[in-house]
Amino acid sequence: MITMRRLLASLCLLMYCALAQAQVPHVAKVREFDDIIASGVLKVALYRDFPPYSFMVDGEARGVDVELAQQLADGLGLKVEVLWVTPDETLDDDLRNFIWRGHYLRPGIVADVMLRVPYDREFSYKQNELGELINELVVMFGPYQRERWQSAYDHRRLEEVSSVAVFQYHPVGVEVESVPSFYLASVLNGNIRKMLHHYPTTRDAFAAMQAGEVDATMGMRGEIDWLMSQANDRNLHLADNAYPNMGRQVWDLGMAVHESNRQLAYAIEGVLEGMLTDGSLERIYASYGMRYELPGLYQTE
Template sequence: MPRLLLCLLLLGLPWLAQAQVRSYDSIVDSGVLKVALYDDFAPYSFRQQGEPRGVDYALAKALADGLGLRLEVIWAPPGEKLDDDLRDLIWKGHYLRPGVLADVMLRVPYDRAFSFKSNEFGELINELVVMFAPYQRERWQVAYDRRRLEAVPSIAVFQRHPIGVEVESVPSFYLSSVFDGLVREQTHHYPNPQQAFAGLQRGEVHAVMAMRGEIDWQLAQAGNPDLVLAENAYPNMGKQVWDIGMAVHESNRQLAYALEEQLEILILDGRVKAIYAEYGLRYELPGLYQDVD
């Protein structure tokens, strides 16, 4: 850390103090909704030739419009853990972005167990965060090249066929351990799903495993009829399906209620599904809406 920055941190100068959470009234008075989105995370949120793109960006814009506010995006690189991202973007801030907090963050797991996760002292890790408003159900997905692989009836076929995954991802850990490691040698690692998919197109691997949205996006971009979706299961994987929602500071529940109201309108009138279709993605309702008769 640079010496000057370290000195400022130790002195506790005001401009490095904890960022202030804006109240709902302050947000409305400002005319701006600040939304945290992950950067370089296609098809969810990314920039293309300098222009913001992605289903999360489009949803954030629709939510801001519904509240009569202008959208301001806080582009954020993912941290090592989601807990870190919530701290840096929602309730405390980051020393490299002093004074900067988002009003709401998208692409946060809507999961009770995660929301109430505690540390070794029994303290809630995310007690200053409210996770709410599920807007999409996500799954793991395999795509394969049917010129090199007839079908994927189960993961077991990857004992003989190479498959690409993102390094240090859930698919990476899963394929390296399932069936007592019998798939490990055929599991090829890439920096991200896009490069894994590029490896598929070059014939380096015969399949790719990633999140369903990422796979759908890559297939839509490739436009190659020989690259198709598999319909296999993932034995012994643990959590294979999860819902994605939003997060705000626990003091800002009024904003959460307003966003929930706008989101329900967008889901029920089909606009969220249309956003996903625009990017070539399948849209699955989160469990909260599937359970409604």
């Protein structure tokens, strides 16, 4: 009986250990700088189906982030390999899946660098409930674009947008569960809420404005600029209004690498600074019909 109990106890212990081992998250191997150079390839994580930043056209990767990634790789004497990112619930999840741990759908594979990451000290040093850094395995660096919010409207149905107050009387389309959605639903004591129309993406909201379903839309300036360029419709105008009582209206976007790969970050920053100096990055944005604004780090008083 004692032998049988010991056998059962041993089996239970083995099962527990196997289960515990299976639950330990797999951490991908991060390539060191010398290994990246030796491979001849720079692996860059870019968001999937996110025009005008990164998207596919007839099987070819396009977008300002795609072209930036290609020029960064060229500057390091490398070819670029895109790892397409499908957004998870939070940016913290995206950094975990593509910079330091890897995604369960492709275990062991992470990018060397990820683009379109907020360059923000508060976000970089964000802590969990235990006071631990959430993104301690990530270095955020290389701000390359300043982004802000932008409204557009159809001049045939709306004479001008001098203030968001006009949206109390005109239907406005926004992306569902987006900052513009939350903002317009709450500002002016919620008086705009009844005029809000929600769509899956900013592109869909813009298309609804073109179709006459709504009179205006609001989204990130980069997206709105690109959509306006694509539409090429003189009846569609950009608004110059401000957004009172809104939180952060302007933010900088940069890149991220694993905290052990600072040498790669320094090398990329060197290439990026050259692109900022010679205007090549601004030209990339202009080719997509987008206004370019230097991040705060590079702006002079």
